[in-house]
Amino acid sequence: MEVNTKKELLVSKIRNGTVIDHIPAGRALAVLKVLNITGAEGLRVAIVLNVESKRIGKKDIVKIEDKEVNENEANIITLIAPTATINIIRDYEVVEKKQLKVPTLVKGVLKCPNPHCITNNDIEAIPIFKTIKAKPLVMRCEYCEIEINENDVLKQILGSPQAKPV
Amino acid sequence: MKNIISSYDFTRDEIIQIFELATKFIREPRNETLKGKTIALAFFEPSTRTYLSFNKAIINLGGNVVGFSGSEGTSVAKGENLADTVRMLDNYSEAIVIRHKFDGAAKFASEVTDKPVINAGDGKHEHPTQALIDLFTVYKNFGTIDGLTFGILGDLKYARTVNSLLRMLTRFKPKGVYLISPPQLRARNEILEELNYPYRVTSDIIDVIEDIDVLYVTRIQKERFLDELEYEKIKESYIVNLDLVKKMKENSIILHPLPRVNEIERKVDKTKQAKYFEQASYGVPVRMGLLSKIMGE
Numbered sequence: 001m002e003v004n005t006k007k008e009l010l011v012s013k014i015r016n017g018t019v020i021d022h023i024p025a026g027r028a029l030a031v032l033k034v035l036n037i038t039g040a041e042g043l044r045v046a047i048v049l050n051v052e053s054k055r056i057g058k059k060d061i062v063k064i065e066d067k068e069v070n071e072n073e074a075n076i077i078t079l080i081a082p083t084a085t086i087n088i089i090r091d092y093e094v095v096e097k098k099q100l101k102v103p104t105l106v107k108g109v110l111k112c113p114n115p116h117c118i119t120n121n122d123i124e125a126i127p128i129f130k131t132i133k134a135k136p137l138v139m140r141c142e143y144c145e146i147e148i149n150e151n152d153v154l155k156q157i158l159g160s161p162q163a164k165p166v
Numbered sequence: 167m168k169n170i171i172s173s174y175d176f177t178r179d180e181i182i183q184i185f186e187l188a189t190k191f192i193r194e195p196r197n198e199t200l201k202g203k204t205i206a207l208a209f210f211e212p213s214t215r216t217y218l219s220f221n222k223a224i225i226n227l228g229g230n231v232v233g234f235s236g237s238e239g240t241s242v243a244k245g246e247n248l249a250d251t252v253r254m255l256d257n258y259s260e261a262i263v264i265r266h267k268f269d270g271a272a273k274f275a276s277e278v279t280d281k282p283v284i285n286a287g288d289g290k291h292e293h294p295t296q297a298l299i300d301l302f303t304v305y306k307n308f309g310t311i312d313g314l315t316f317g318i319l320g321d322l323k324y325a326r327t328v329n330s331l332l333r334m335l336t337r338f339k340p341k342g343v344y345l346i347s348p349p350q351l352r353a354r355n356e357i358l359e360e361l362n363y364p365y366r367v368t369s370d371i372i373d374v375i376e377d378i379d380v381l382y383v384t385r386i387q388k389e390r391f392l393d394e395l396e397y398e399k400i401k402e403s404y405i406v407n408l409d410l411v412k413k414m415k416e417n418s419i420i421l422h423p424l425p426r427v428n429e430i431e432r433k434v435d436k437t438k439q440a441k442y443f444e445q446a447s448y449g450v451p452v453r454m455g456l457l458s459k460i461m462g463e
Contacts, residue, residue, distance in 0.1 A: 116289050118270040124249040125274045140356065143270025144291055147356050 011046040017065040019087045019094075020077065025050050028060035030080045030158045034109060035064075035073055043067055056083050075103035079137070080157050102134040110139070110148070110156055117144040168460060169276040170284045173294045173333035180459065181337055185302050187455035188448065191226070195451070199462040200229025206259035207233030208251065208275075209286070210242060210266045215424060216286050216296070219449030220263050226454055232258050252278045261461060264288070282460055290324045290390065296423050297330035299452045301338075303445040304380055307419050311338040315377055319346045319404055320384035320429060322353040327423040328384060329357050336362050344374045348400045351386065371404060375413045381406070381439075383422045383429055406430040411437050421445050 023031055028047045032038075037045060044065040053059035069077075074086050078100045086098035106129045112119045119127040119141070128142040137150040169175065176184075191197070205224045209217050217235045224231050232255070234240050242251055248271060255262050256279040264272050265286040272285035272292075287293040304311050316335070322328050322345055332353065335343065342364040345353050352367060368374060375381075383406055391397035406420065411434055414420075422430060422442040434440055 114269060116267070116269050118248070118266075118268040118274045118288075121268045122248045122271075122274065124247060124278075125270075141270070143273050144289070145270075145356050 011048055011061075011063060013092055014044075014046075014063050014065045014089055015092055016090055017063065017067055017088075018069045019089060020062040020064075020069070020081075021059070021085045021087065022053060022056055022083045023060040023062065023081045024056065024083060025058035025060055027081050027158065028062050031060075031062055031077055031084070033157060034076050034080065035069065037064065037067075059083075069098065071098070072103070074098040074100055076106060076109055078102050079106065079109075079153050102131050102137065104131050105129070105142075106131075106139065110153060112141045112144060112146060113148060113152065114141065114144045114146045117141060117146065119143055169272075169282055170294055170456070170460065171273045171276060172285070172292050173297050173330045174336075175294065176298075176334065176337065178337040181298065181301070181334070184298060184452065184455040184459050185305050187458050188302055188451040189306075191451040191454040191458075192448075195226050195454075196228075197226060197454070197458070198228040199458045200224060200227035202229075203260045203461060204230040204232055204258060205457070205461075206255040206262045207231055207235070207286075208255055208262055208264045208266075209233065209235040210237050210248075210264070210271075211287070212236040213265055213286070215446060215449055216265060220286065220453050222450045223453035223457055226450065227457055229457075233263075248275060249278045255279075256281055261457075284456070284460075287326055290326050290329075292330045292333075293326040293423075294330045294334070295453060295456060296327045297334040298456060299445060299448050300327070300331050300382065300421055300423065301334055302448050302452050303421055303441055304419070306444075306448070307441060308379070311335070311340065313339065313341050314379040315341045315344070316380045316382060317344040317346055317371070317374060317378035318382045318384070319371060319406075321351045321386045321390070322347045322384070323351045324387060324390040325384045325423075328353065328382075331382065332357055332361060336360070339363065342366065344368055344378065346371050346374065346404070348403045350396070350400060371410070372413070375410060376415065379415065379418050381414065381418065381420045383420060383426075383442075385422075385425070385427055385429055402428065404429060406434055408433055408437070411439055414439055 046063040048061040050058050068088050087094045088096040108126045110129050112127045119125045129139040132138040132140050140147050221231050237243050252275045261282040263284045263286050264275050266288050269289035269291040272288045276283035340363050345367045386401050388397050419441040420439045
């Protein structure tokens with residue numbers, strides 16, 4: 001790990017779970033948000049913010065004990081952290097590195113910005129966005145067909161106007 | 167049997183088959199295709215032409231109608247959500263025709279029921295059966311849709327009939343389409359980027375009027391504007407009057423999905439280009455053609 005600059009780890013290794021590395025600085029909390037991790041689940045989670053990275057300058061790291069991020073969750077992470085690497089850990093060893101790709105469909109994560117879309121007006125209508133273009137990101141609401149871009153996605157998930165595309 | 171949510175749900179062949187059926191139904195308006203079948207008309211928004219023409223089309227085909235126009239007097243007024251209303255209608259009918267004020271409502275309804283759902287207008291999204299009527303009128307007047315030049319005038323941003331017409335034209339080979347509107351009401355990029363025929367965006371109708379075979383006029387809809395002053399500024403950007411009609415080609419036609427307010431002067435009604443009442447008269451046979459096609463097999 002790149003945080004080990006003084007020959008010690010900022011956060012100790014985990015036995016089983018997931019390490020999400022190379023998250024663009026400032027987006028670790030958003031990663032937890034898309035994974036629906038609030039703390040109430042009882043999972044042990046370590047978050048490291050704004051550490052040096054040779055690859056991306058500054059980065060965040062998230063370690064989650066006893067939860068293996070699945071394919072779908074990994075793909076959704078690409079929407080806000082396209083540089084992230086996801087390592088599945090079992091018995092202190094990396095057993096799998098998830099290949100990230102922009103998901104073709106994202107269900108229930110993004111809100112449609114169109115106030116007249118049925119997904120904002122019926123309790124059972126769950127927003128679904130289809131990826132039209134991966135880079136630069138363009139996604140389209142499956143119901144009203146309004147399109148959103150990377151900035152819109154970041155603003156929604158990060159909830160802050162200073163979000164910048166990576 | 168399938169859902170009709172968007173104009174993209176039709177192939178060219180299917181559109182032509184519906185036109186042939188509609189032509190037959192103009193001559194012979196009575197038929198037993200829907201005998202023993204019930205169609206639900208779920209019009210959450212009030213409607214005159216679309217509701218009545220679907221109703222009449224179903225009766226002409228020997229079918230039964232259940233449903234409502236306007237939410238008043240239904241459980242929707244008590245707060246029932248769309249999904250639950252559709253589940254209820256599913257019990258009573260073999261297909262559901264839905265009009266709703268929210269974009270995407272018809273697609274959502276189609277996911278709640280296994281019965282075919284026909285979109286009779288969802289918010290500012292699509293109105294594919296109106297596009298069938300629009301192009302059927304063109305087909306009846308020119309014998310073709312390919313090779314013609316269309317001019318679409320007015321509110322191209324919020325008008326669902328425009329979205330459906332532009333999409334249905336992808337099934338044909340129009341020579342080109344002029345998209346004529348105030349800059350604030352230009353057609354949405356999501357629609358334009360998929361078009362497979364030449365189009366030109368302009369604000370100037372005089373510049374292109376002599377070139378147009380089919381002038382499709384839409385109403386600038388007050389209800390779509392959040393700012394009334396903004397509406398006042400552009401509400402009469404275009405008025406089709408006799409001076410404009412004189413500049414049109416001899417055999418060109420004017421269409422309008424109706425209702426109109428004042429975007430076409432009443433004097434134009436008597437010109438041979440005015441085909442919007444003929445267009446409205448095709449509502450029943452075209453919808454009979456559509457229902458026969460998707461329910462009669």
